[in-house]
């Protein structure tokens with residue numbers, strides 16, 4: 214099994230962490246959707262990473278689908294709980310973390326443009342999603358260390374990949390101050406081998 218992606222992609226990191234946490238053997242194939250776009254487009258018509266390639270050559274795109282597939286490959290540890298309410302809560306948290314990332318990446322693309330081309334109103338609109346999402350997630354951690362139940366879930370992994378990406382690309386020294394629960398949660402997860410093996414670069 215291969216996971217195609219980049220070391221700077223938070224969605225790619227999420228699925229790599231899932232595979233590592235579950236001990237699923239895979240090859241990480243680095244291909245950029247920007248510089249290596251032909252290779253990525255050949256694997257995914259949308260030209261995005263991550264892409265999972267199975268031994269039979271069939272492919273899966275979109276990180277939530279890939280994460281769910283990887284989780285289904287072995288019974289333990291379960292990253293998406295079997296219990297209905299916990300299952301839904303886990304995927305809801307993943308969706309919020311991914312949505313924050315979608316907005317944060319739009320902000321980053323905008324900030325890479327020359328100042329005259331930058332649309333500050335659009336940046337503020339996207340940052341609104343980022344901050345409302347982070348405030349929501351931070352509040353969910355009130356009185357608890359993990360998002361769902363007492364075991365690590367895909368929700369925790371998705372949020373740590375999201376907050377880690379914000380630190381990596383949009384660091385302003387304020388994330389940890391404004392969202393202390395998320396900062397502590399990130400510290401906790403970054404100590405795991407799966408996160409140490411997939412640092413952003």
Ligand SMILES: N[C@@H](CCC(=O)N[C@@H](CS)C(=O)NCC(=O)O)C(=O)O
Nearest residue numbers: 222223224246261262263275276277
């Ligand atoms: N919803 C997708 C988002 C993937 C995504 O946007 N990946 C970025 C890299 S972090 C990408 O490939 N961007 C290239 C593009 O949008 O053309 C997922 O969860 O896999």
